[in-house]
Amino acid sequence: MATGNRALPTVGKAFLALYAVFAAFPLYWTLNTALKPLELINTFPPTLYPEVLNLSAFQWVFSNSRAVSSIIDSLIIASGTTILSVILGAMAGYAFSRHANRIDPGGNVSFWLLSTRMFPPIAVVLPMFFIFGWLNLQDTHLGLILLYLTFNLPLATWLMRDFFNKIPVSYEEAAYVDGYSQLQTFRKVVFPLVRPGLIATTMLSWVFAWNEFIFALIITGDNVSPYPTIIPTLILSNQILWDQIMAMAVVVAIPPTLILIAFRKHIIEGMTLGMAEV
C-alpha cells in the first residue's frame, strides 16, 4: 500500500504529460502543415517539421479574395450578433437578477430561456430557412446576425444574470439612499462592478458566433460566406488543399486563443455556465 501511495504522484504526472502531448500534437501539426508545401503533406513517413518555411499558404489566406471576404463576413456577423445579444441579454439578466421574485421565481424563467439554446440547431434552421426566404434574409449578414441570437441571447442572459447576482443589492440601496436615480445608480454603481462579466460575456458570444457552421451552411450562399463555409470547399480536383486549409485554421484560431489567454478566468466561468472558477 505504502509503495503504491508513493508511486501515485509519478503516475499522475506521467498521465498529465502524456495527455499534454496528445492535446498539443494536433495544434502543432496544423501549424506544421500550414508551413509545408502541399506535396510534402501526404508523405510516408510523415514530415515531422518543415525544413524550409513555406509561407505561400498564409499569403493565400491574406490575398485570395474569397478567403479575405469570408473572414470579413465572419467578423461582421460575429460582431453584430454579439452587440445585439449582449445588450438584450444584459437588460434581461439585470431584471432576472434584481427582480427574481417577480419575474423569475425559482430561476425557472431564466432557465427556460437558457433551455431554448439546447434545441438542435437543425430544428431551428429548418423553419427559418423558409421564413428567411419570404423576408429576403437568406444570404445576408443581417439574417445570420438574427439567427445567431438563437444561441447567443439565452447564453448572454444567463451569464449576465449570474454576474449581476454577484453584486450585492445593498450597494444599490445605499446609492438610492444617497438620492441617486435608478439610471444613475446603474451607471455609477452597477456598471463598473459588472464590467469584467460584461467583457467575458461579449467575448464568449463572439467566439460562439465566430465558430458557428450549420446555420451558415444552410442560410448563406453566394453573397455572404463566413469562413467555416469555405473550408469544406477548398478542394482541387479531388485533392484537398491542406496547406491552405490549415493556414486558414491557424489564422481563424488566433482571436479565440488570445481571448482565452487574456480573459481566462471569466471565459472558464462562462464556458461552464457559471459552475466553475479556476
Added chain:
Amino acid sequence: MSTIRGTLAQFPIPDRLEDRNLAPYLLVGPAIATVFLVTIGPMLWSLWLSFNRWKPGSLAYQTPEFTGVGNYAWLFTTQRFIDSVINFVYYGGFGVLLQVTLGTFLALALYNYVESRAVRIGLITLFTVPMMYAPLVAGRMWQLLLLPGGGVANGILGMVGLPSVNWLGSRWLGLTSIMIADTWQWVGLPLLIVYGGRASLSDSLYEAARVDGASRWMMFRRITLPQLRNLIVVAAILRFMDAYKFFDKLFIMTRGGPGSATELPTFFTYLVGFQDFNIGRAAALTWVLGLGSILTMLLFWRYVQTVEGV
C-alpha cells in the same frame, strides 16, 4: 483560490428595491420577444409542419398537405433512421463516458499532483483551448491526422511496425475516431467543472481521513467521488446535450459515410430536409430530436439544483 458557487441555483436576492414600476418587464421584454421570434415561433410552425407532407420542388406536395402522424410513422419504420439512433446511442454513450472519465482524472491529477500554479494554469489552458475553436476546423485537423494513406496516425503505427488503418472508413471505427476528435476538443468542459468542484472541497475531510489511516484510494472512493458525484453528472448531461446537436465534425470528417454507416440523427435530418427537401419529414425528425433534448434539459435542471451550495 478556487470555489464552486451554487450560482446555477438561486442566489436569493429579496425583492427589496422599492420600484414597483414596469422596469423589469421592459428590460426582459425584448429578450423574450426575440426568443419567441427566432426560436419558439419557428419551432411551433415546424411542429405543425411535422404533421404535413410538404416537399417544395416536387410535383406532388408543393404546398403542405395534412397527413396526421404519417411522417412519424415513416420515421420509425425507416431503417436508416433507426441505424442513426443506434449510432447516436453508441456515440453519445461512450463519447460522454470517455470525456467525463478522462476529464475527471485529468482534473484530479492536476489538482493533486501539480504543485506549481503556473504549470497548472498552463496545462488547463492547453486542455481547454480546443473548446474555443470551430468544431468544423477541429474536424478538418483530425481528418488530416487520420488520413488513410500518409496520415500521422498511420505513420506512427508504421514506425512500430503495425499495418495502416482506415480510421474513417467503417462504421464503428469511424464513429470512434470522431469520438476521439470530439474528446480532444471538449474534454476541457468536464475537466473544468470537476477541477472547480475538487478545489472547493474542504481539506478538513481529508485531514480527518488521514488521521484515521485511510489510503488514497479510500479517500478517492469515500470522499472525492461522493462529494463530486452530482457535478460529474451535470458535466455528463451537458456533454450529452451537445451530442444531440453534433453535426460539424461528422459533416467534415465522414459526411455520414461510407454510405450512411456513420450517420447521426442530426445529419440524417439535414439530408432529409436540405437534400431531399422533404420538409414535413425533416420537421418530424427535428421534433423527435427536440423532445430528447428537452427531456435531457429537465434532467439537467434537476441535478443543477442539487449542486446548489456545494
